[in-house]
Amino acid sequence: MPRDGRTKLSRRAWITTTSGVIAAGLVKTQTDAIKLVAQEAPSDPTRVPGKLVSELGGRAPAEEPKRLVRAQTLSSSSRTPLADLMGTITPADLHFERHHAGVPDIRLEDHELLVHGMVERPMVFRMSDLMRYPQVSRIQFLECSGNGGGVYNRDRMPTEVTVQALDGLLSTSEWTGVAVSTILREVGVRRGASWILAEGSDAAVMSRSIPLDKVMEDSMLAYGQNGERIRPEQGYPLRLFNPGYEGNTSVKWLRRIEVTDQPTHTRDETSKYTDPLGDGKVRQFSLAMDAKSVITFPSYPYALPETGWWEIRGLAWSGRGRITKVEVSTDGGRTWVDAALQGPILEKSTVRFRHLFDWNGRDTVILSRATDETGYVQPTVEQLWDARGTRTSYHQNHQRAWKIARTGEVTFGLGELV
């Protein structure tokens, strides 16, 4: 189809035009002529030559997925447009952000990692050193534990909210780097060590304590993301990546690891990222992300234009291992059916699920619930409120719901169920 406002020209007319402008000296080469032709958005792409190769690709002009930026402050976040994405991998430029003092400007050749504390040989590694160690790659999710924090309160249950605004602090990448265990093997951990402190070189010198068992199991010093160097917003040139743990522990712009025999109780693991449970206690070091799923289609603000067959699609993930089952309900949670899972189903990674749904035009509420390999089933919001009260916004992994109205309009539907 021709673009609005553009004149549809025949092939002969194009040739005449390009020959004319070359003759007139407006363009000097065939390349310039082809560029000119391409810019004019021909009606039939089989009848004009296409664009030439380029050093850096870009999205189709009409495709403009964007992160959702909530506030332009130093400590802020932006969210991944989950409803715009397919499969499981998040394009690096759409990976969610959460910074505590902005994105530092770090040069690869200047960056150093200091590893010290309860180790035999305190060492400093430059990026060229780290790149030389045996490399590992894994496709795994990263989720902020504040993801979904907008729906922890019965009195503030939204309806007109997108999956991006609600759960967009979730992204999945192929992470590449060196296993933390490789580096700890190199420095030699002393007997009695049980934690590490990981510290970033941003203006907040953001730091978190992580159990030594965890980092020895599967944590990574990551320098690659989806085939390229980690982007500045994700920690360039080096970040800690703790698979399945709350995102804040995967310290970006990592400059220091101290091996210790106790947690340091930094600000972000005491006054933040802790969970008041409603019984006078506050849960601390709630690090693993429990199993969770979200339906990304249909979701607000989409409206189903007609009745009939629609494929419900979404993502499921668990910080404790593999997803084994995702169930979908199309009747407000009364009955459930197993959704199809798209393999490969990876450990601590997102899984795409799909369920074919014949919408008959009636009001209904659709939900999903995930089960992981530990047997854990994504709880209802009431189960989570019963267990933790309603005053904690972190780790809100309860079942999400979307309401489909007779008009086909889709809104966040949890308020319909509580």
Place this chain on the structure above:
Amino acid sequence: MRRAQTGGRVPLRGAAEGGLPGMVRGAFLLVVATALVACSDSGQTADRAPIVSGDVAMAGTLEGIPAHAPARFDFGTEASAARVAIWDIDVRPDGEGLPEGSGSVAQGRDVYNVHCVACHGPTGTEGPNDRLVDSEQWDDVPSTRTVGNYWPHATTLYDYIRKAMPQLTPGILSEDQVYAVIAYILWMNEIIPEDSVLDAQTLAAVVMPARDKFVVDDRVGGAGPVR
């Protein structure tokens, strides 16, 4: 300023200069480093014997390390004690890591009114950034999460303020000023008296009202009850 003065290839903020002039301090650290290297060369004592990491925390093979890999690759460089000291600035609840120096509530009032008031308000309650003051304690759930009713350890204030505050000029406060402003914040929260002076000993001894409210995560996954 501090960043520029750390010198060499260590451009980022680290340990404060403290009371010793830079040259003297450097020489002191060099002596310490030499002594440590000497200790290391003279052999290991029983309780500091090196053991491989795999024995500490995990069984089986390490990911990415093939069977024919050497015991050590030695691609990095050994870090001297002086090098470690520049960045080793964290502070723990037992007071480990607190520097020399001291500060009073009165001195802290001046620091606060210059460096903190714009973001945290005249009484630490007005914002626009995090509320710092609430001396009202709570039983079931907190209505605010301030230093006075939520922070479990006073030492965290030193760790955090030295690293991250003031937000637009982090690292600008001296070690004494950090002690002082913590004293002022704790006084505003009715945790220490107005004539208090904080130093490494007295700060570590402060018992925060919320200390015993914190419990370690008891979620375990599995099909059991939701926690």
